[in-house]
Structures are given as C-alpha cells and as structure tokens.
Amino acid sequence: MGRFETLGYDLGADGVAWVTLDRPEVHNAFDARMLRELRTLWRELREDDAVRVVVLTGAGDRAFCTGVDRGALGDPDLAIGQRGATPLHFDDPGDWISPKTAGDLWKPVIAAVNGMACGGAFYLLGQVEFIIAAEHATFFDPHTSYGMASVFESMAMLQRMPLGEVMRMQLTGSHERLSARRAYEIGLVQEIVPGDQLHEAAARVAAAIASQPPLAVQATVRAVWYAQELGYRQALEVAKTLIHVGNDPASLAEGQAAFTSGVRLPWRLR
Structure with a gap:
C-alpha cells in the first residue's frame, strides 16, 4: 500500500x-x-x-x-x-x-x-x-x-x-x-x-x-455499535444473530485451547 x-x-x-x-x-x-x-x-x-x-x-x-x-x-x-x-x-x-x-x-x-x-x-x-x-x-x-x-x-x-x-x-x-x-x-x-x-x-x-480470535473481536465491535445506534430492545434482537455469527466453532476451539494450555499472557492493571 x-x-x-x-x-x-x-x-x-x-x-x-x-x-x-x-x-x-x-x-x-x-x-x-x-x-x-x-x-x-x-x-x-x-x-x-x-x-x-x-x-x-x-x-x-x-x-x-x-x-x-x-x-x-x-x-x-x-x-x-x-x-x-x-x-x-x-x-x-x-x-x-x-x-x-x-x-x-x-x-x-x-x-x-x-x-x-x-x-x-x-x-x-x-x-x-x-x-x-x-x-x-x-x-x-x-x-x-x-x-x-x-x-x-x-x-x-x-x-x-x-x-x-x-x-x-x-x-x-x-x-x-x-x-x-x-x-x-x-x-x-x-x-x-x-x-x-x-x-x-x-x-x-x-x-x-x-492476539484474540478475530471474528469474536469483530462481532463484539459490531454489537457495541449496534447498541449505541439502536434502541435497547432492537439491539437485543440483532444480538441473537451476532451470537451465531461471532461464536463460530473455530474461534471457540482457539479460545478453549488458550484456556486449557495453562499459558497466560501477562495482564496489566490500568
């Protein structure tokens, strides 16, 4: 680019x-x-x-x-x-x-x-x-x-x-x-x-x-913006679709592997 x-x-x-x-x-x-x-x-x-x-x-x-x-x-x-x-x-x-x-x-x-x-x-x-x-x-x-x-x-x-x-x-x-x-x-x-x-x-x-599964991150971003832009109950209806889209099996498997590996990234308090 x-x-x-x-x-x-x-x-x-x-x-x-x-x-x-x-x-x-x-x-x-x-x-x-x-x-x-x-x-x-x-x-x-x-x-x-x-x-x-x-x-x-x-x-x-x-x-x-x-x-x-x-x-x-x-x-x-x-x-x-x-x-x-x-x-x-x-x-x-x-x-x-x-x-x-x-x-x-x-x-x-x-x-x-x-x-x-x-x-x-x-x-x-x-x-x-x-x-x-x-x-x-x-x-x-x-x-x-x-x-x-x-x-x-x-x-x-x-x-x-x-x-x-x-x-x-x-x-x-x-x-x-x-x-x-x-x-x-x-x-x-x-x-x-x-x-x-x-x-x-x-x-x-x-x-x-x-470092986190990208689809889960992007679906979270979209959910928050929907909640900002729509009425609360409208956003909840959209959330049902986002749950299906954002919780795909590959992302869940990646997250589970990270959890069970025992390897934790150091966290930071702010």
Whole structure:
C-alpha cells in the first residue's frame, strides 16, 4: 500500500496495521487526495484478513488532524452540499474518511492522538473504538469562530461526550481547548501517556486485541455499535444473530485451547 501520498501505512507481523495521516506541514489536515486515499484504505483493510486491529495516528507531534485543509477549500470534492437539481443528493466529505461510514470496517480502530485534534478530526474520532492521547493533546472545534455551523462533528461527539461538554466545546469554538486530562475525565479519552510513550501504549493494547480470535473481536465491535445506534430492545434482537455469527466453532476451539494450555499472557492493571 505504498502508493498513498497522504497516508503512511505499515502492517506488523502481529496483525496490527498502523495508519498515519501524513501531511504534517498542514497539521495533517485533509485535502481531496487524503479523502480519496482514506476511503480506499478503509475498504482494503476490511478485505485484508491479515489485518486484525488498526491504529490511526498523525505524523509528527504537533497534531493528530485539524480537519479540512482551508488552503484546499476550492476543490469541489471538499464541498459540502447539494449535488444536482434535488436537495436529496447531498454530499459531505466525512462520508469519505470515517472508517465505518466509508469502509464498513468493523475491525477495531484505535486512535493515538499526538497533538491537536479539531474540527473535521471528529469525523475520525467519532468512529474509532477508543482513544489514547499524548499528554500534550488538545481537542477543540473552531467551526463557529469561522462562521460555520458545527453539525456533523457535534453529532459525532455527542456519542462520546456528555451533552454539556459537547455544547461547551462546540459553542466556544477556537476560544477554548480541552486538555488531554479533561478529555480523559469526561470519557472521550481512555488513556493518557507522555508523548514519547504514545506509540508504545497504542502498540501494547492493539497487540493484546490482535492476539484474540478475530471474528469474536469483530462481532463484539459490531454489537457495541449496534447498541449505541439502536434502541435497547432492537439491539437485543440483532444480538441473537451476532451470537451465531461471532461464536463460530473455530474461534471457540482457539479460545478453549488458550484456556486449557495453562499459558497466560501477562495482564496489566490500568
């Protein structure tokens, strides 16, 4: 996958794929090329059985992603709005970059946030399984400061943050930033580490997840997202199907072998 110009990609022997937003000169903001490359990559990761877990990060230590590249706003592929004569045909760049919307990808995606994450970065953070952040990471949404409504970003963050926190972050625009510590306190971030330990921390938890039977892991991911998106009783109905799909004989045999072998991976308290 070395053909990408805006993304770094590396697949380890442990089944962990590292995806790096690689435009550090513009704080890893996305242009039309990155949109297209992300959409392509998510679909390819979906079909590659060697990939068990994905870690998503940004190049450098100043930013994870700062949303759309304002220097590329003239590109029609970045335009939000109606296509053709009918308002029913509506395009949004977020449909191209989010792993689940763009790629229908239900392999776990972990975000390793290594600096600023703002604006359109929430398209990505809204569809990862969890977030590990460097101590210097910050989160904010400048849309309102620039006279733009924060709509898709706000809706994505409401799935991960309390209502009051979403309102305050979106409405204060560029005037306030959430620290990594505050993001951890409200549940947006699941772990904070020094910047020079971010890669190691993400690699450790990704390897642990990747060591387990992949179908069981992926069915668990899908179950949690169904429960988030559906009503509780609707989700329970879907759960009956997921139990059949996710508990296949090969996965159960692998899990039983691991249990009876007497060999236990060392666990970590956090």
